[in-house]
Structure formats: structure tokens, C-alpha cells
Amino acid sequence: MAEWLIEEGIGETRALLVEGEQVRSARLLWPGELAAGSQVSGQLTTKLKGTRRGVARLADGSEALVDHLRPDVTEGQSLDLVITRASIAERGRLKRAQARAAGADALSPVAGFLQGRTVRRFPAGLWEEVWHAASSGSLAFPGGEILVSVTPAMTLIDIDGIGTPRDVALSAVPAIAQALAWFDLGGNIGIDFPTLQAKEDRRAVDTALGTALADWPHERTGMNGFGFVQIVARLTGPSLLHRFARARLGMAARMALRQAELAAQSGGTGRILELAVHPALKAKLKDAWLAELARATGRELRIVTDPALAIEAAHAQLLTA
Structure with a gap:
């Protein structure tokens, strides 16, 4: 029977719908993103005349297009909202998130992202297979x-x-x-x-x-x-292809961190975790991510650059010195 498995990674949360040894579906969420189904509050900044639509400013400062507004709602009013589509980065612009006003007359929200069984790691090779297919x-x-x-x-x-x-x-x-x-x-x-x-x-x-x-x-x-x-x-947020098209380095950086975590869990005894990446990728490895990787693995972290490596081909290994 198919089951959603959730893997909490550094810089992202991954989900695979797995049946037997086969992947049926995949999803991805990055920190700070509002997944479809999230309940948020916002202030209505614009109400479009003659419609039940408007624009609301959310608590994080972003904007969302809002549908299903009550006729008596006015600009400046605080609203309870349900996200129906996350914001999507495109060439030269950012599509605002979409939301519905919460209430009895609003449609039911779509299912949220995090509905499944959290696991330490997906079965070997499944995420890599999906990731590389999306990359290409x-x-x-x-x-x-x-x-x-x-x-x-x-x-x-x-x-x-x-x-x-x-x-x-x-x-x-x-x-x-x-x-x-x-x-x-x-x-x-x-x-x-x-x-x-x-x-x-x-x-x-x-x-x-x-x-x-x-x-x-x-x-x-x-x-x-x-x-x-x-x-x-139904479009609920950026696809894996959208992420590769607009944030390939970000996708590759997160995958490099995952490779490092897997290397640390391989059973080796080396006290140094060496992560080799393309030079362009090093700048995308946030200090907070590297600190989290060091804490999670309990090893000294060493980042080396190799221009011969492809962006998507980071390599991690344990060293004794």
C-alpha cells in the first residue's frame, strides 16, 4: 500500500509516496515557504471592486492574492486565510501566493504538505533517482x-x-x-x-x-x-522542475549536504567529514546549514572545492586526518 514518507533534511523537507520499492510521487518544501493548506493571517491591502478578490499582506511581509472575500470585508481589515498555492519564482518575477478567506463559505483547503510518516532516511536510492531525473x-x-x-x-x-x-x-x-x-x-x-x-x-x-x-x-x-x-x-506550489530552473545551485547545495549526511551515517570511523563541491556551490552552503551538519554528524567538517566536479556531483567522505 502506498505511503507518504517524510525526510527532514538540512534546508528542505522531502516527501516521497512509496509503494513497495517504487516511488509514485514526490514533493519538496523549503523553510519559510507556505505550503498549500497552511492557515495564516494577513491584512487586506487592496480589494478589487465588483469582485470577491483582493491582495493581503501576510505576517512575513509577503503578499497573497485572496479569493472568497465576504462582501462586508474592507481594506485594512485583518483576515484568517488558507493558502491554496505557494508563491512561485519565475523568470524576472515572483508569482504571489494564492489564498482563500477562511470561513464557512470558503472551499475546503487542499491537503497540507506534511502528511505522512517521518523517517530518518528514505530507502536507498529513491530520492536520488527522482532528484537526478528532475535535474535533467x-x-x-x-x-x-x-x-x-x-x-x-x-x-x-x-x-x-x-x-x-x-x-x-x-x-x-x-x-x-x-x-x-x-x-x-x-x-x-x-x-x-x-x-x-x-x-x-x-x-x-x-x-x-x-x-x-x-x-x-x-x-x-x-x-x-x-x-x-x-x-x-491543481497547482499548489513550485514543482521540482521550477526549483531547478530558478534555483539550481540551491537544489545542488541541499543535495550536497544530504550526501554528507549519508557519508557520516555509512559506518565509517573517520573523525573528519570532507565535502567536495564545485567552487560555485561553496557560496551557497550557508553557515547555519554547515553548523547543523556538524552537529548532526558529530564530526569535524571540511569543505574543499574542485572545479572538475559538476554542480550536481558533490562528493563526501570520512577521513581519519
């Missing part, structure tokens, strides 16, 4: 791969493979379903299948896609004559 924005399928990229307008999934267009499209469907869940995708999503001239081929892919996504809440169009399908799903 790709997943392989028999005879090809899908490439997933984020834009301000939508997330796009491109399909490349060897074989007839019908065979490639059908083979890609399981990887598409996997990417949607692994990368925590939502909002507007476009899938560019190979062009299928025959209507029966397009119907076959639509049917396969519907079956693969039967348990994933969404709406979608049928495939058009150019092989394009559009999906709309």
Missing part, C-alpha cells in the same frame, strides 16, 4: 525519452523516440504519467506527441493517457491533428 528534466521509456521544461505560461513535455509515431506515442504515456507525479507538476501542461494522421491512432493515445492518469485529478483536451494535448491540474 527527462525520463526514458523503451525506445525514447520525454523532455520536460517549464515556461512562464506552461510546462511542456516533448517526446522523442524511435519507431512509428503511434508506437512512440503509446510507449511514452507511462513516462508522462510518471513525470507528472515525480516532478509534482500542476497548472497548464502541454504534451507534444508525434503527429498522428489517423483519428483512430489519436483515440488510442487519448485512451491510454486517460487510463494512465485515472487516479491523477486533472482535465485535458483530446489530441489535435498536430499531436498536442493540453492538461490542466
Whole structure:
């Protein structure tokens, strides 16, 4: 039976929906972020005339777009709010968080992030598999791969493979379903299948896609004559792909700290924990994070830089001296 496992890491909280030895879904939360479902208070700074919407300033100084305001609410009033979508960093801008006014007439909040069983560490290799797939924005399928990229307008999934267009499209469907869940995708999503001239081929892919996504809440169009399908799903915050697109160094820094923790827990007896990183990554390792790593591992910490290392290829080991 599938179960959400929660891992409290340095600088982030990770979650995997695991069934047997397989990952079904993944989520990620960074400190200070308001996950969907969080209950907060704020002051209404702007109320849009003729609507039940406005803008509220939250206690942390950020702003949120608010829906479901009562008609009698006025600007300057304090409100109890439920976050429905976390803020999302995009190229050149920051999308405000979205919230609903709490109350009997407001819709029920979506499920919060931290609902699961907290574990010291995920089963070996599971987080690494998801992380590296999100880092590359790709997943392989028999005879090809899908490439997933984020834009301000939508997330796009491109399909490349060897074989007839019908065979490639059908083979890609399981990887598409996997990417949607692994990368925590939502909002507007476009899938560019190979062009299928025959209507029966397009119907076959639509049917396969519907079956693969039967348990994933969404709406979608049928495939058009150019092989394009559009999906709309609830967006609750930045996907793993959004984080890599806008904060790749931050993602890599947190993964480097996780590698260091794993090395310290490997059973070795070395008193020095050496973490080798690319020079660009060293500046992203906050002093507070390094202090937490030293406390958690009980070892002397040594950071070394190696320009030959890839950003995503930090390495940790225990040394005796």
C-alpha cells in the first residue's frame, strides 16, 4: 500500500509516496515557504471592486492574492486565510501566493504538505533517482525519452523516440504519467506527441493517457491533428522542475549536504567529514546549514572545492586526518 514518507533534511523537507520499492510521487518544501493548506493571517491591502478578490499582506511581509472575500470585508481589515498555492519564482518575477478567506463559505483547503510518516532516511536510492531525473528534466521509456521544461505560461513535455509515431506515442504515456507525479507538476501542461494522421491512432493515445492518469485529478483536451494535448491540474506550489530552473545551485547545495549526511551515517570511523563541491556551490552552503551538519554528524567538517566536479556531483567522505 502506498505511503507518504517524510525526510527532514538540512534546508528542505522531502516527501516521497512509496509503494513497495517504487516511488509514485514526490514533493519538496523549503523553510519559510507556505505550503498549500497552511492557515495564516494577513491584512487586506487592496480589494478589487465588483469582485470577491483582493491582495493581503501576510505576517512575513509577503503578499497573497485572496479569493472568497465576504462582501462586508474592507481594506485594512485583518483576515484568517488558507493558502491554496505557494508563491512561485519565475523568470524576472515572483508569482504571489494564492489564498482563500477562511470561513464557512470558503472551499475546503487542499491537503497540507506534511502528511505522512517521518523517517530518518528514505530507502536507498529513491530520492536520488527522482532528484537526478528532475535535474535533467527527462525520463526514458523503451525506445525514447520525454523532455520536460517549464515556461512562464506552461510546462511542456516533448517526446522523442524511435519507431512509428503511434508506437512512440503509446510507449511514452507511462513516462508522462510518471513525470507528472515525480516532478509534482500542476497548472497548464502541454504534451507534444508525434503527429498522428489517423483519428483512430489519436483515440488510442487519448485512451491510454486517460487510463494512465485515472487516479491523477486533472482535465485535458483530446489530441489535435498536430499531436498536442493540453492538461490542466491543481497547482499548489513550485514543482521540482521550477526549483531547478530558478534555483539550481540551491537544489545542488541541499543535495550536497544530504550526501554528507549519508557519508557520516555509512559506518565509517573517520573523525573528519570532507565535502567536495564545485567552487560555485561553496557560496551557497550557508553557515547555519554547515553548523547543523556538524552537529548532526558529530564530526569535524571540511569543505574543499574542485572545479572538475559538476554542480550536481558533490562528493563526501570520512577521513581519519
